[in-house]
Amino acid sequence: MAGWYPGDVEPTPELRRALAFLDSDLGADIVVRAGYVVAAPTAIACLVALVAVGVPLPAAVPAGVGIGLGATHTCHRLPVAAATLRRTRALGDAPGLVARAALRLRLAATPERAATFAARTGSGPLARSLAAHADRTRGESATGLGGFADEWRSWFPALDRSVSLLEAAVDAPPDERDRALDRALETVLDGARDEMAAFAGEVRAPASGIYAFGVLLPLALVGVVPAARAGGVSVPSAAFVTLYDIVLPVGLLGAGAWLLLRRPIALPPARVRSDHPDVPSGTFRGLLAGGAGLVGGGAVGAVVASWAIPVAAVGLGVGAGLTAHYRPMARVRADVRAIESGIDDATAVVGRRVAAGESVETAIESAADATTGRTSHLFATAAGVQRRLRVGVRRAFLGERGALADVPSPRTRATASLLAVAAAQGRPAGATLVTLADHLTELRRVEAEARRELAAITGTLRHTAAVFAPLVGGATVAMATQMAASETTLSGGGSIAGAAPGGAVLPPSTLGVAVGVYVLALAAILTAVAVGLDRGLDRALVGYRVGLALLSATPTYLVAFLAASMLF
Structure with missing residues (x-):
């Protein structure tokens, strides 16, 4: 694609630096040329799509041109954004x-x-x-x-x-x-x-703006649709669907990306790879669960209303598929957290025993007896490997059959490496190991404080995505549907879907689908932003949390619609 652009280009130093940091094989000039080339087809495709749905040509042309230019800018800035996110995650270490x-x-x-x-x-x-x-x-x-x-x-x-x-x-x-x-x-x-506290203070106002203009106001305006019709103002279906299912989600994506790019440091969780022995290979589990969710969602939607079938099928299908696929990785990550929560206590026990003249090898057994849970099991396993294979501390923890062979925790593995060094140093290393335990405790405290600084923001985003937005959306659609039915009755059987400039007026069925898609988009986007602010953009963690949010948002939306329909 880049070869189609004939002119010379001059990439910015920022773009060159970003591609180098990402270890990309692409040249900066190729990225710039590709961005220029992609503008024309994107603009033409958007222009055709806008005209096809009934947007007047004088409005469609500048919109298409703007979208084409936006595609060019996105292509040029995407590597820079990716490098920024990766650098933010790296600084957490x-x-x-x-x-x-x-x-x-x-x-x-x-x-x-x-x-x-x-x-x-x-x-x-x-x-x-x-x-x-x-x-x-x-x-x-x-x-x-x-x-x-x-x-x-x-x-x-x-x-x-x-x-x-x-x-x-x-x-x-x-x-x-x-x-x-x-x-x-x-x-x-x-x-x-200081960095995290400053970021939390700076991000509160923008996050509140996203919440107000991206969630509250759009959902409130849904209930105005029938009232607007009663006042002689027609709402074209194409305009409503374009606004709620394209413009607003894209705007939320952009605002969320802006927030994530402003974060100075991310404190990422343990990265669990697909080749971990406790993670099933392939996508069979996810596809099977997704298929079951698709069928079950369609059946549930049919009970609610005909328009709810695609919304429920997509929401439950995608949610079940993501949750099933990433659930094993979530279990491994929970196991890592359980180990890390007690590694400082175990290290302190080893340090005190070594300072008292005990060898590191023997102190590891003492640490297993002095601690509980997964940390105790880890040290007991390492002690057992030492006895059975007659190996040193390093191989007992980090060897092919070591206690940490399948534990993707950089912090715990680094601690084990220092224990191995201490084994060679002997008694003088005891005080150092006690200091290491204090440092591990302090690191966990800093991480907890950083997450607490953002807890109000991320908690609001998560709850809005999974519960509040679908609850309000379902109730608002029910109210709008009942108002439309009442207006039809009062007008002597006239249809709410009469003709209007720019396309057919919005019928209740289209309203339900459009708002349903918007609610599902909110569940995915807001959850991803909340996870990114809290722990950084880890694919497995984002996928798992988005799956859970969709599984919560979909039935909440349908139940809210049914309950509000009974009340109104």
């Missing part, structure tokens, strides 16, 4: 990376080893960036930490200050080094808190 480097420096004041350890025990763009800088400076006087901090300074200034404190701690006297390392971690944690 900054406190953990600094904590790992600081703890390695407590064991040995060697910045090269600390940088390598922090990079090797992490995952994602931040760890890979540190690894690249460490490899680039291997054998030189520099450690790679300075170049790494320079690269990320503009995105997260607190990380730059924290890394500078790490480097300064290396040259500090031994009795002051621990305080300097603590200060380095406090700096990045305080930076994360």
Whole structure:
């Protein structure tokens, strides 16, 4: 497609930087050319579609041109947006990376080893960036930490200050080094808190605007449709459907993307891949559940009204399919959370035992006895692997048959790596492990505070998507339907669907379908935005939550319609 554009182009440095960060094989000039080429066919297709549904030509032409230009802008900005979201997710690992480097420096004041350890025990763009800088400076006087901090300074200034404190701690006297390392971690944690608190304050007003103009006002206006007809104002079906099922959802998508792109740091959950042994391969489960939901939804919709059949079938079918497909990943993620919730206590037990002269290998068994739940089971499994296979701490946790072989938790795996290092250091590492436990507790506290800052916003979005919007939508459609029926009776049997400029006037059946599609779109879009604000855009997490929202919104919409029809 890019080859169809004959002219020369000059990509922006921002686009080049975004494609490089995404490790994309596409050249920036190809993206720019493709954006220009896509404008004409998009504009023509939209123009034809608008004219076909009855939009007057003087209005359809500028709309088509605007949509074509919007397609060009979207094509040019999409890589930049993707890079921003990925960078935001990567910065959520900054406190953990600094904590790992600081703890390695407590064991040995060697910045090269600390940088390598922090990079090797992490995952994602931040760890890979540190690894690249460490490899680039291997054998030189520099450690790679300075170049790494320079690269990320503009995105997260607190990380730059924290890394500078790490480097300064290396040259500090031994009795002051621990305080300097603590200060380095406090700096990045305080930076994360401040960034999230500032973002929560900035985003409240825009989120309220989205809620008011994207949800409340459109749903309230549905009830005005019959009253408008009574006042001599006709509402064309094509205009209503275009507004509620195309314009408003696209506007909500744009507003939601704008909110997500403004988030400075995301605290992502554990990423569960499809090749995990506890995740069934293929899409059979999802397709089977989706098919059952489609049939069941159609049957439920037929009981409510004829127009409800497609709404219920799509809502329950897609919701059941997404939920069934991503449910195994959600279970794995819940297991990871259960392990991480107690890993700090177990590490503290190991640290105290090692400081008292016990070996790390024996202290792991003590930690299994001193903790409960999944954390206790994890350490008991590692102790069992040590005894049966006669292996060290690293292989007991991280080996092919280790306790963490199927646990996708970067934080827990990094902790296990430090336990392995402590096993080689012996008794002096005990105090470091106790400090590690304190750091893990502090990291969890910062994550909880960050989520609490946004809890009111994300909670409102989730509840609106799953319950409030379908409840109001169903009741409003029922009220509008009853008002239309009453008007028809009073007018002596005249139809509400008389002719009107620009298309047929909106009948109640079309109203029900149009609002139903809008409600389902709200359930998907608002839920995705809420998840993105809360934990970052993880595909499995978004898919699972959207599936649950659709399973809630669809029956709520139908039940609200039935209940309101009985009342009115």
